[in-house]
Amino acid sequence: MQWFDALVQGVLLGGMYAQYALGMALMFGVMRIVNVSHGDLVILLSLIGISLASSFGFGPVTVMVALVPLAVILGWLLQKAILNRVVGDDPLPSLIATFGLSLALQNLMLQIWSANSRSLPGGGIESKSIQIGGIYIGLLPVIVLAFAIGLTFALDLMLKRSRFGRALRAAAADVEAASMTGINPRRVYAAATAIAVGILGFAAVFQSLRSTVAPADGGAQLIYAFEAVIIGGMGSVWGAFIGSMVLGISQAIGFRIDPGFGVLAGHLVFLLVLATRPQGLFGKG
């Protein structure tokens, strides 16, 4: 029972990680860019949300309504101001640019919000739980998981069915061929980054409701998102979702074995996948 409980909690934790991983899978799948400031953007959005909540008395839903459009704009600006200039065959410029951005953002947040951990007051929702067959399941983690599934489903559908999704996949496969058929790759890239960062708007609200955030936490979020994408297999939205589940379950079981072993267990499973199946669980090839 104890291990089944760990499994359930792991799946719920995976729901949180999936919300970081989806954006990263989208950006890497389309532009071959790894945005090193990915985690810092989650933290930035979380801290803005917390400040909104404390100064205007917004509830979590209102914060989300305000934060997601803000995240979309932030993503679009990121693409226009920085990423469009560094996207290309050489991965170094984009890596260095987003690395510099991460360094600047982290220390800027430290100046504005100090190093303290904060969280978003959820009006009691964060402590509600339901009991099913001897296992207590938090209501909030279930909502997080439901949102993660919904976002994955919507993103997958958008990539496969919509006109924009086709343009996105065409640009990912061959930028030059895509632009010959009338697709503007820069506009496609800007939209992809806007969506990727927009998803982080949801992640930011849930992260700050579920636990605490501090300016220095971005690195850990980046690593979890990255591990989920690699475990699942690059270039697949559902792969990133399943990768998040594997990571969440590994960490939850690790925590049960020894509290100091939880995060490490996640890293070890990641390295194991890398050693035995480098293309990821659902990757092609």
Add this chain to the structure above:
Amino acid sequence: MTSIPISPASAAPAVTVRRQTTSGRIALTLFAIAILALALMPWWAKTGTIRMVLELCCYIAVAQMWNMLAGYAGLVSVGQQAFMGAAGYAMFVLAQTFGVNPFLAIALSLVVPAVLAVPCYFLLHRLDGPYFAIGTWVVAEVFRLVSTNLGWVNAGAGMSLTVMKDYSAFQRNIAMSLLCAVMILLTIGGSYWFLRSRYGLALIAMRDNPVAAASQGVNVKRLRFMIYVAAAVGCGLAGSVYFMAQLRINPASAFDPMWSNLAIFIVMVGGIASIEGVLIGTAIYFVADRWFGAYGASYFVVLGVMTVLVALYARTGIWGLVSRRWDAPWFPIRRHLILKTEEKP
């Protein structure tokens, strides 16, 4: 079409290869003087100065190792602190737990990063480009978490190097100075020697185009592996020396991602793929750290923005801009073909 005669061997144009320049000779002399000055520090500097110089030397060493990885081998790592911490811990365990002479322990501790680098590389080389970078970060995190859980390195609380009490302050100063000199000689001098060797030629070819280099017979895979292990040992040396001077080590300081931040800043702003760039970048970082460090971490915002600007507008960094204007390299690694002029009528 007649100007280039395809001639038999006897009429081959007489050429000489010029590899050293006046600026290079001057810089090499200054470098030798600097190494000597580092080694003789106990006779001209106070302990505080020696410690400061030691820190500076560690920055140079780590940045130059990152430069070899990212600038030449195309391996962008943000996890070199893994090897610094591993060597630092190895040095503490040898000296403190097993009572090995601390200075011998530094040399022995370098085996650890060399041995650890091999499996790390075989796992990570499967990831390309940006994914390799974050993979190295995961490895550094694994090292940190493992050391946090290991009882025999005192877990999260860390270790102190109390055996250093057996040595007088002057003896310790001599050791720190000699270690600084050796570290700079090995990392900067070693890189320069390597880049001027046959391997250096292969490395430069690989930097410009790995596929073309492979087609010319360069063993790209083996060269990358060699650079990765060498960089791990170089960072390990910096780690051992740094933590010996600190007298304390704990998981958070040993595997601090700050080292990657500063290596990337130094190399990118100073100028990637040049030793000159590392020296310029270190000077900028060190001055910024001394002048603005007192006002909190806000200067890191400026350093971050500078890194972004370099990536956007000046990929070759400050040294790239300088060398476009003046062709006076301090560490020349190019080969100039000089045609003998006596054949001219």
